[in-house]
Amino acid sequence: MVERRKPIPVSEAVKRVMNYPKQGEVEFVSLQDSDNRYLGHDLAAAHDVPPFDRSPYDGFAVRAEDTSEASANSPIALEVIEEIGAGAVPKYEVKKGQATRIMTGAILPKGADAVVMLELVKEVNRDKKDFIQLKRSFQSGDNISFQGEDVKKGTPLVKKGTKITPGVKALLATFGYAKVPVVKKPVIGIYATGTELLDVNEPLQSGKIRNSNSFMIEAQIKRAGAIPKYFGKLADDFEPCYEAIKEALEEVDFLITTGGVSVGDFDYLPAIYKKLHAEVLFNKVAMRPGSVTTVAVLGEKVLFGLSGNPSACYVGFELFVRPLIKSYLLSEKAHLLKANAVLKSDFLKPNPFTRFVRSAVLIEEGKLVVNPTGLDKSNVVTSLAEANSLIMLPGGTRGFEKGSAVEVLLLEEEGSRSTWE
Amino acid sequence: MVERRKPIPVSEAVKRVMNYPKQGEVEFVSLQDSDNRYLGHDLAAAHDVPPFDRSPYDGFAVRAEDTSEASANSPIALEVIEEIGAGAVPKYEVKKGQATRIMTGAILPKGADAVVMLELVKEVNRDKKDFIQLKRSFQSGDNISFQGEDVKKGTPLVKKGTKITPGVKALLATFGYAKVPVVKKPVIGIYATGTELLDVNEPLQSGKIRNSNSFMIEAQIKRAGAIPKYFGKLADDFEPCYEAIKEALEEVDFLITTGGVSVGDFDYLPAIYKKLHAEVLFNKVAMRPGSVTTVAVLGEKVLFGLSGNPSACYVGFELFVRPLIKSYLLSEKAHLLKANAVLKSDFLKPNPFTRFVRSAVLIEEGKLVVNPTGLDKSNVVTSLAEANSLIMLPGGTRGFEKGSAVEVLLLEEEGSRSTWE
Missing domain, CATH: 3.40.980.10 (MoaB/Mog-like domain)
Structure with missing residues (x-):
């Protein structure tokens, strides 16, 4: 029976x-081994970004007020007192009539409140001293990346349950996670x-x-x-x-x-x-x-x-x-991502029950289109090898013709927050 | 200068x-370690699939000609001479008036040329012998998965340079690739x-x-x-x-x-x-x-x-x-996959050169839509963490408004055969 x-x-x-x-549970792995793992804790900024006022260009750190009179007809000259490479710490404060040569990413020296790009100055040497000539004025704050302007210390950045991609890894490195809490x-x-x-x-x-x-x-x-x-x-x-x-x-x-x-x-x-x-x-x-x-x-x-x-x-x-x-794994996208797609070939079998058809979704002109991969006897064996999705045909329906709107579940996508019916 | x-x-x-x-070069790895590797050789069917005539259902293997007179009013009876589980080899040939109980996937016994599904018979025991009663006739070939009907030995299946997905792995296992040639x-x-x-x-x-x-x-x-x-x-x-x-x-x-x-x-x-x-x-x-x-x-x-x-x-x-x-890696999809998408928020900066904007593509109603991820200062730090794509804005264009059609390069997709301009 x-x-x-x-x-x-x-x-x-x-x-x-x-x-x-x-x-x-949460365990810790090295940052290098954390690819594709799921974050075990929420991640917040451990410090300001940038962590200090810095120059976004190669140029010269100046006091904006010293440049107020500069013009094409009457350029001003500032004495260059120091050169700061990225990673170096300035020795001198920039005082009236002075400037410091500064590289991209380098910390702004004390006293300076603007950066003049390299291309806008003429460098001259007089009496064994280095000077720059400047033909325009600058405002306080010009060309400075200020401490914390990208993100303030403590700002929430990435939620637990997020998959660790190359971009997430960059964040983890920035904030010093040599060991990463993962699920x-x-x-x-x-x-x-x-x-x-x-x-x-x-x-x-x-x-x-x-x-x-x-x-x-x-x-x-x-x-x-x-x-x-x-x-x-x-x-x-x-x-x-x-x-x-x-x-x-x-x-x-x-x-x-x-x-x-x-x-x-x-x-x-x-x-x-x-x-x-x-x-x-x-x-x-x-x-x-x-x-x-x-x-x-x-x-x-x-x-x-x-x-x-x-x-x-x-x-x-x-x-x-x-x-x-x-x-x-704490993912907020636990469910298969469901999307609408246009059927690219007839699928004429009736569907007494919900039917899942192995299929390949493509993008054409910004729209999802889908081909069943196991439609013919000739490719039934390779249908799983070629599938990146499942067409979901509701029970109680007859066949679907080419051009019909159908629903697909995307297998290679990370997933969806919401479940589907 | x-x-x-x-x-x-x-x-x-x-x-x-x-x-x-x-x-x-090609190297060999164990099938279990072959995930996400790229096939080093073309893969062809090493044998027919199915490799033998077999039953797609639990039921009884019969000789169709024995059933030709069967009807609801005059059921016929066949003696059950054997039971073949999947993986077992039949001992006896099915002769006139006989049937063999057969399980899904089991090899069809000699003599039989049709399978009757379990639900369609009545099993009876007479004189210590097992019989089935049958109320309808069957044609030769009914309910048989024939050797090679899915794929013939030698048929090309998957090309070298294909990424090994779960479905490709199933194929490799089917054809006995304990060691897999990969790039x-x-x-x-x-x-x-x-x-x-x-x-x-x-x-x-x-x-x-x-x-x-x-x-x-x-x-x-x-x-x-x-x-x-x-x-x-x-x-x-x-x-x-x-x-x-x-x-x-x-x-x-x-x-x-x-x-x-x-x-x-x-x-x-x-x-x-x-x-x-x-x-x-x-x-x-x-x-x-x-x-x-x-x-x-x-x-x-x-x-x-x-x-x-x-x-x-x-x-x-x-x-x-x-x-x-x-x-x-011999991939035929070496290039980033380019697609069209609808911009979901204004991006008003002018683009003197081609601009690549870190972005997140979503699917809405079967269409790709895209949001820049680093638009505001507030999320510049997380823009790479959230990006799955790059909006590609042509040089020499002004800003793009919400709703504009734009091109995106999809970073998480396998790729595209053709390069893009």
Whole structure:
């Protein structure tokens, strides 16, 4: 007798999973190793930027009042008393009739209140002294980058849960974070189930195929920002599966299994959840592919039972595992980013349930357009390799024609604050 | 006397750099470590997919001709002679009046030429034998996934130079690539020049700032797919700079320096290029920021002299270094992806030269919109942290108003086949 399961809507399934958020602790890593990690604390300016009044140009620091009479017809002359390179500290105060040669980024000497650009002066030497001649006047404050004008000490800059990009790294370096507080990555266990599975280095055998799902999921886990821990393959055999899964749960934050969640004779995952006393959040989702995707909870651990079919497995990961990982990492953009796009080719299958179509989004004339990648038999094998998105077609709709407006979930984008229906 | 340099257009500068392509050798890495690497060889199907005729459902393998008389009123009965789990090899041929119970993905037994889904049969036991009752007929080929129907052995699948995503990894696993041919990553050296630079772990000192550029560039190098090698800081002192750069060149594919490329008293890079006998491809680009960006070539090595200003440094990397890295990695998408977008706020500065504005692209209603991130003094410090794109405003234009169409270069996207003007 085939078990009858009641399907729930995809959005409801996502919500049920997100009811079990777990947040990562903070650990410190070196700035150099912090790429693509998620900030563990809010980041505020540790000091003013610029940290001192400085020159934005190569030029001369002067007292503006000394220049008030300067004009093309009667240039004034100022004695150059010092030269300050970037990083040097001025020795002398600029006094009446004096100027200091100053390099871009160098600290403004005491007494000076304006900078004259190199191109606007004529340098002359008289009586073994250096002078500049100036043909126009300057106002106090001209060409000075003032301390704190970019940002004041204490100003909030970047929120915790932000992914560390090259630009964020520059900020961290500026404020002296040799060690960066980041969210510890969750460890996601993987077991591939199925007697038919060969290891990647085994030659093909009659009736068997190579395990590809676990490698794909490892890559998806890394892309989402977590650490995969592959435990191996499990043959379709209840007791060893049960023991293996029970032990693996001790070592991970979440556990993914592939295969074994359907209602066939060799689908043992449902019975394993039962024996573990795990609470099944759902075991049927009104979607294609992956309707048998099952999620169960045991204490703080979430068990993801993904389909053994590669496409269903891929989609199940992105829909249900990924947002929980991002939420663990404190990301405010935990959800897949949903966008509108124009369908570039007919997709004429009817959609009794919500359908997720592997697809490639492109930008044309500033608009998103999307092509299904697995439409023809000829590219079903490469459809995941070419996909950067999933077209989401609502259940209860008929086919969609070329030019139709559709919704897509973008897999390579960081994500979205809001969940989607 | 200030040296006068002749600025060249940005697109011409990019072209001159791309005239010095260098392609990486192929090395082999484990499948598990191949994420985000670039394929070193074209990938073709190493065998048919599916590799054998198999069942897409749980059900019964039958001979279609045995079912031709079956109807709701007169169901037929077939004897079940065997059960084949996925991965198992059938022992018996299905003969007249027989059927074999078969699981999803299992190999079709000899003799059978159709599969009946589990839900469509009634299982009965008579005289200690198992039978199925069937109320409809099936055609030869019904519900069979035929060997090679997804892809034939030898079909080209993924081109060399493709970035290894989770979906590509699944393909590699399917075809038994325990070791994956990938392009060796180029090693990009970095020297930060400037006496004003402190290490990230040093407390601030009067007149000095922390070195942030090298950390930012290390992150940009990693994002582009290469290996950064940071050599340290160099004070503004000609001889030690020259010796350090000369030595560093031995250890890297390309070398980036930050700072020292302008025409000030402490800008030694131009003199160093001269003493090295490096050919300067350009030392002035008609763009803001980063007009002093200089690129020189010495044998096979390309030397990138980026500005010491963080924004100019960032832009210089993305415009000139990144495409050379991608081309080294055999990527067909070496160039920054250019797209149209709608400006979401006024940008009223005139643009005497091509201007690159740090910006954040968003998708609204299926269209790209873009906000400059460093428009106000208040967020100039975080402008790089928030940027995922550069608005490219043509030289010789006045300000752009909110709602204008502008072009953007997308930094987080993989890239584009074609270069841009």
